[in-house]
Amino acid sequence: MPDLVTHGFAAWLLVRPQRWRRVRLLFFLGTFLPDIISRPIYILFPHWQGYTVAMHTPLFALLCGLLAAEFMTPDLRRCARLAISAGILLHFGLDLMQSHLGDGYYWFFPFSWRSYELGWFWPEATVVWVPLWLAIITTAEAVLAWRGRHSAA
Protein backbone atom coordinates (compact mmCIF):
# COMPACT_ATOMS: atom_id res chain seq x y z
CA MET A 1 0.00 0.00 0.00
CA PRO A 2 1.11 3.59 -0.41
CA ASP A 3 1.16 5.44 2.93
CA LEU A 4 -2.21 6.59 4.24
CA VAL A 5 -1.35 10.27 3.71
CA THR A 6 -1.11 9.57 -0.03
CA HIS A 7 -4.38 7.63 0.09
CA GLY A 8 -5.92 10.50 2.07
CA PHE A 9 -4.63 13.09 -0.39
CA ALA A 10 -6.22 11.24 -3.32
CA ALA A 11 -9.50 11.04 -1.39
CA TRP A 12 -9.29 14.72 -0.47
CA LEU A 13 -8.89 15.70 -4.14
CA LEU A 14 -12.09 13.82 -4.96
CA VAL A 15 -14.41 14.74 -2.09
CA ARG A 16 -13.25 18.24 -1.10
CA PRO A 17 -16.02 19.95 -3.16
CA GLN A 18 -18.81 21.20 -0.88
CA ARG A 19 -21.47 18.95 -2.41
CA TRP A 20 -19.69 15.90 -0.98
CA ARG A 21 -19.59 17.38 2.53
CA ARG A 22 -22.10 14.96 4.04
CA VAL A 23 -20.32 11.84 2.84
CA ARG A 24 -16.75 13.12 3.03
CA LEU A 25 -15.79 11.36 6.26
CA LEU A 26 -17.45 8.14 5.14
CA PHE A 27 -15.45 8.26 1.91
CA PHE A 28 -12.25 8.79 3.92
CA LEU A 29 -13.21 5.86 6.15
CA GLY A 30 -13.59 3.67 3.05
CA THR A 31 -10.28 4.91 1.68
CA PHE A 32 -8.44 3.89 4.85
CA LEU A 33 -10.52 0.79 5.68
CA PRO A 34 -8.52 -1.93 3.81
CA ASP A 35 -5.38 -0.90 5.70
CA ILE A 36 -7.11 -0.22 9.04
CA ILE A 37 -8.46 -3.77 9.19
CA SER A 38 -5.31 -5.58 8.06
CA ARG A 39 -2.06 -3.69 8.67
CA PRO A 40 -2.12 -3.17 12.45
CA ILE A 41 -2.68 -6.89 12.95
CA TYR A 42 0.36 -8.12 11.07
CA ILE A 43 2.61 -5.22 12.06
CA LEU A 44 1.91 -5.82 15.76
CA PHE A 45 1.44 -9.59 15.55
CA PRO A 46 3.44 -10.92 12.56
CA HIS A 47 2.54 -14.52 13.49
CA TRP A 48 -1.07 -13.77 12.53
CA GLN A 49 -0.19 -12.62 9.02
CA GLY A 50 -1.89 -15.66 7.54
CA TYR A 51 -5.21 -14.51 8.94
CA THR A 52 -4.90 -11.08 7.32
CA VAL A 53 -4.50 -12.38 3.74
CA ALA A 54 -8.24 -12.09 3.11
CA MET A 55 -8.58 -8.70 4.75
CA HIS A 56 -6.71 -6.67 2.17
CA THR A 57 -8.81 -7.90 -0.75
CA PRO A 58 -11.58 -5.99 -2.53
CA LEU A 59 -14.41 -8.39 -1.67
CA PHE A 60 -13.56 -8.56 2.03
CA ALA A 61 -13.09 -4.79 2.29
CA LEU A 62 -16.37 -4.09 0.48
CA LEU A 63 -18.27 -6.48 2.78
CA CYS A 64 -16.55 -4.89 5.76
CA GLY A 65 -17.64 -1.49 4.43
CA LEU A 66 -21.24 -2.73 4.19
CA LEU A 67 -20.95 -3.94 7.78
CA ALA A 68 -19.59 -0.57 8.90
CA ALA A 69 -22.50 1.18 7.14
CA GLU A 70 -24.93 -0.83 9.28
CA PHE A 71 -23.67 1.18 12.25
CA MET A 72 -24.74 4.48 10.72
CA THR A 73 -28.10 6.14 11.35
CA PRO A 74 -30.82 4.73 9.00
CA ASP A 75 -31.19 7.94 6.94
CA LEU A 76 -27.45 7.90 6.23
CA ARG A 77 -27.02 4.16 5.70
CA ARG A 78 -27.54 4.07 1.95
CA CYS A 79 -25.17 7.03 1.47
CA ALA A 80 -22.68 5.34 3.79
CA ARG A 81 -22.72 2.11 1.78
CA LEU A 82 -21.98 4.01 -1.44
CA ALA A 83 -19.42 6.40 0.01
CA ILE A 84 -17.47 3.75 1.93
CA SER A 85 -17.49 1.43 -1.09
CA ALA A 86 -16.29 4.23 -3.38
CA GLY A 87 -13.49 5.02 -0.93
CA ILE A 88 -12.46 1.35 -0.86
CA LEU A 89 -12.34 1.25 -4.66
CA LEU A 90 -10.12 4.36 -4.69
CA HIS A 91 -7.81 2.64 -2.20
CA PHE A 92 -7.41 -0.42 -4.38
CA GLY A 93 -7.02 1.77 -7.47
CA LEU A 94 -3.89 3.28 -5.91
CA ASP A 95 -2.67 -0.10 -4.66
CA LEU A 96 -2.96 -1.51 -8.16
CA MET A 97 -0.21 0.87 -9.31
CA GLN A 98 2.38 -0.65 -6.97
CA SER A 99 5.18 -3.14 -7.44
CA HIS A 100 6.03 -6.06 -5.14
CA LEU A 101 8.57 -8.86 -5.15
CA GLY A 102 6.52 -11.99 -5.69
CA ASP A 103 2.75 -11.82 -5.38
CA GLY A 104 0.95 -8.53 -4.98
CA TYR A 105 -2.67 -8.40 -3.91
CA TYR A 106 -5.27 -11.08 -4.59
CA TRP A 107 -7.84 -9.02 -6.46
CA PHE A 108 -10.30 -11.87 -7.05
CA PHE A 109 -10.03 -13.59 -3.66
CA PRO A 110 -11.63 -16.00 -2.75
CA PHE A 111 -12.20 -17.10 -6.36
CA SER A 112 -8.58 -16.89 -7.50
CA TRP A 113 -5.10 -16.70 -5.95
CA ARG A 114 -3.67 -14.92 -8.98
CA SER A 115 -2.39 -11.41 -8.45
CA TYR A 116 -1.66 -8.56 -10.78
CA GLU A 117 -0.25 -5.05 -10.42
CA LEU A 118 0.93 -2.27 -12.71
CA GLY A 119 4.35 -2.03 -11.05
CA TRP A 120 4.73 1.74 -11.29
CA PHE A 121 6.27 2.27 -7.82
CA TRP A 122 7.34 0.40 -4.68
CA PRO A 123 4.95 0.59 -1.72
CA GLU A 124 7.26 2.78 0.38
CA ALA A 125 8.22 5.10 -2.50
CA THR A 126 5.31 7.50 -1.97
CA VAL A 127 6.52 8.51 1.49
CA VAL A 128 8.89 11.13 0.01
CA TRP A 129 5.85 12.98 -1.37
CA VAL A 130 4.04 13.16 1.98
CA PRO A 131 5.32 16.66 2.92
CA LEU A 132 4.12 17.94 -0.47
CA TRP A 133 0.64 16.40 -0.06
CA LEU A 134 0.36 17.89 3.45
CA ALA A 135 1.52 21.31 2.23
CA ILE A 136 -1.04 21.31 -0.60
CA ILE A 137 -3.91 20.27 1.70
CA THR A 138 -2.97 22.75 4.44
CA THR A 139 -2.55 25.66 2.02
CA ALA A 140 -5.75 24.89 0.12
CA GLU A 141 -7.79 24.49 3.33
CA ALA A 142 -6.36 27.76 4.71
CA VAL A 143 -7.23 29.62 1.48
CA LEU A 144 -10.74 28.13 1.40
CA ALA A 145 -11.32 29.04 5.06
CA TRP A 146 -10.06 32.59 4.44
CA ARG A 147 -12.28 32.99 1.36
CA GLY A 148 -15.24 31.56 3.26
CA ARG A 149 -14.81 34.07 6.08
CA HIS A 150 -14.48 36.99 3.67
CA SER A 151 -17.48 36.01 1.54
CA ALA A 152 -19.57 35.59 4.72
CA ALA A 153 -18.55 39.06 5.87
Added chain:
Amino acid sequence: MQRPLRITLLTLVLAALIWYGHSANPAVTLRDCLADPGRYEGRRITLATEVTVVQTWPDSLIVHQAGLKVKVIGPPGDARPGEYVSLIARFRSPGRLELEALHPARGRRAKIVWSILPLLLLAFFWLAAYRFDCRRFYWEERQRCRTS
Protein backbone atom coordinates in the same frame (compact mmCIF):
# COMPACT_ATOMS: atom_id res chain seq x y z
CA MET B 1 -33.76 -7.91 5.55
CA GLN B 2 -33.63 -6.88 9.20
CA ARG B 3 -30.54 -5.03 10.45
CA PRO B 4 -29.49 -7.62 13.09
CA LEU B 5 -29.72 -10.33 10.45
CA ARG B 6 -27.61 -8.32 8.01
CA ILE B 7 -24.97 -7.66 10.68
CA THR B 8 -24.88 -11.34 11.68
CA LEU B 9 -24.70 -12.52 8.08
CA LEU B 10 -21.93 -10.11 7.12
CA THR B 11 -19.93 -10.99 10.24
CA LEU B 12 -20.20 -14.71 9.48
CA VAL B 13 -19.16 -14.24 5.84
CA LEU B 14 -16.18 -12.11 6.89
CA ALA B 15 -15.13 -14.72 9.46
CA ALA B 16 -15.43 -17.45 6.81
CA LEU B 17 -13.27 -15.43 4.40
CA ILE B 18 -10.58 -14.95 7.07
CA TRP B 19 -10.59 -18.69 7.75
CA TYR B 20 -10.47 -19.53 4.02
CA GLY B 21 -7.66 -17.01 3.40
CA HIS B 22 -5.60 -18.68 6.10
CA SER B 23 -6.31 -22.30 5.34
CA ALA B 24 -6.41 -22.29 1.52
CA ASN B 25 -3.52 -19.92 0.79
CA PRO B 26 -1.17 -21.81 -1.56
CA ALA B 27 1.86 -19.67 -0.66
CA VAL B 28 4.65 -21.54 1.13
CA THR B 29 6.03 -19.65 4.11
CA LEU B 30 9.39 -19.76 5.82
CA ARG B 31 7.68 -21.43 8.78
CA ASP B 32 6.38 -24.20 6.49
CA CYS B 33 9.87 -24.79 5.09
CA LEU B 34 11.59 -24.92 8.47
CA ALA B 35 8.92 -27.26 9.85
CA ASP B 36 9.41 -29.79 7.03
CA PRO B 37 12.78 -29.09 5.31
CA GLY B 38 12.81 -32.26 3.21
CA ARG B 39 9.45 -31.55 1.64
CA TYR B 40 10.31 -28.01 0.63
CA GLU B 41 13.91 -28.53 -0.57
CA GLY B 42 14.51 -26.26 -3.57
CA ARG B 43 11.13 -24.53 -3.25
CA ARG B 44 11.04 -20.89 -4.35
CA ILE B 45 9.53 -18.71 -1.62
CA THR B 46 8.84 -15.02 -1.14
CA LEU B 47 9.52 -13.31 2.17
CA ALA B 48 7.80 -9.95 2.10
CA THR B 49 5.87 -9.45 5.31
CA GLU B 50 7.70 -7.74 8.17
CA VAL B 51 11.12 -9.07 7.19
CA THR B 52 14.08 -7.25 8.73
CA VAL B 53 17.82 -7.61 8.25
CA VAL B 54 19.67 -8.83 11.33
CA GLN B 55 23.24 -8.96 10.05
CA THR B 56 25.03 -8.68 6.73
CA TRP B 57 28.25 -9.97 5.17
CA PRO B 58 29.50 -9.32 1.62
CA ASP B 59 28.09 -12.66 0.42
CA SER B 60 25.17 -13.33 2.77
CA LEU B 61 22.78 -11.94 5.35
CA ILE B 62 20.57 -13.07 8.19
CA VAL B 63 16.92 -11.99 8.12
CA HIS B 64 14.19 -12.13 10.73
CA GLN B 65 10.49 -12.77 10.16
CA ALA B 66 7.85 -13.42 12.81
CA GLY B 67 10.26 -14.82 15.38
CA LEU B 68 12.28 -16.86 12.85
CA LYS B 69 15.83 -16.12 11.78
CA VAL B 70 17.34 -17.57 8.63
CA LYS B 71 20.63 -17.23 6.78
CA VAL B 72 20.31 -16.07 3.18
CA ILE B 73 23.17 -16.85 0.81
CA GLY B 74 23.64 -14.02 -1.67
CA PRO B 75 24.90 -10.44 -1.76
CA PRO B 76 22.84 -8.15 0.49
CA GLY B 77 23.43 -5.15 -1.78
CA ASP B 78 22.95 -1.95 0.18
CA ALA B 79 20.56 -3.49 2.74
CA ARG B 80 21.65 -2.65 6.28
CA PRO B 81 20.87 -4.28 9.65
CA GLY B 82 17.52 -3.16 11.03
CA GLU B 83 16.05 -2.34 7.61
CA TYR B 84 12.92 -3.89 6.18
CA VAL B 85 13.46 -5.97 3.05
CA SER B 86 11.48 -8.26 0.81
CA LEU B 87 13.15 -11.13 -1.00
CA ILE B 88 12.67 -14.12 -3.27
CA ALA B 89 14.84 -17.14 -2.52
CA ARG B 90 15.11 -20.92 -2.84
CA PHE B 91 14.89 -22.94 0.34
CA ARG B 92 17.77 -25.33 1.06
CA SER B 93 17.45 -27.79 3.91
CA PRO B 94 17.97 -27.85 6.76
CA GLY B 95 17.45 -24.11 7.08
CA ARG B 96 18.95 -21.61 4.70
CA LEU B 97 17.90 -19.66 1.62
CA GLU B 98 19.59 -18.97 -1.71
CA LEU B 99 18.85 -15.41 -2.70
CA GLU B 100 17.30 -14.70 -6.10
CA ALA B 101 16.04 -11.14 -5.64
CA LEU B 102 16.10 -8.63 -2.82
CA HIS B 103 14.41 -5.28 -2.36
CA PRO B 104 15.34 -3.04 0.60
CA ALA B 105 12.10 -1.38 1.70
CA ARG B 106 13.82 1.83 2.77
CA GLY B 107 11.24 4.26 4.07
CA ARG B 108 8.83 1.63 5.38
CA ARG B 109 9.20 2.81 8.99
CA ALA B 110 8.51 6.40 7.92
CA LYS B 111 5.50 5.13 5.97
CA ILE B 112 4.07 3.43 9.04
CA VAL B 113 4.64 6.52 11.22
CA TRP B 114 3.16 8.94 8.64
CA SER B 115 0.16 6.66 8.21
CA ILE B 116 -0.89 7.23 11.82
CA LEU B 117 -1.55 10.92 11.15
CA PRO B 118 -4.55 10.48 8.78
CA LEU B 119 -6.10 7.99 11.20
CA LEU B 120 -5.85 10.47 14.08
CA LEU B 121 -7.34 13.21 11.89
CA LEU B 122 -10.16 10.90 10.77
CA ALA B 123 -10.91 9.96 14.39
CA PHE B 124 -10.92 13.64 15.40
CA PHE B 125 -13.25 14.80 12.61
CA TRP B 126 -15.42 11.69 12.98
CA LEU B 127 -16.05 12.35 16.67
CA ALA B 128 -16.72 16.00 15.84
CA ALA B 129 -19.27 15.04 13.16
CA TYR B 130 -20.97 11.99 14.67
CA ARG B 131 -22.01 10.74 18.07
CA PHE B 132 -22.72 7.14 18.97
CA ASP B 133 -26.25 6.30 20.09
CA CYS B 134 -25.61 3.45 22.53
CA ARG B 135 -29.32 2.54 22.73
CA ARG B 136 -29.82 2.10 18.98
CA PHE B 137 -26.20 1.13 18.44
CA TYR B 138 -25.38 3.42 15.54
CA TRP B 139 -23.55 6.64 14.71
CA GLU B 140 -25.75 9.66 14.08
CA GLU B 141 -24.82 13.07 12.79
CA ARG B 142 -24.38 15.82 15.31
CA GLN B 143 -26.95 18.51 14.49
CA ARG B 144 -24.46 21.22 13.59
CA CYS B 145 -22.97 19.03 10.84
CA ARG B 146 -26.19 18.24 9.06
CA THR B 147 -26.54 19.77 5.66
CA SER B 148 -29.87 18.24 4.69
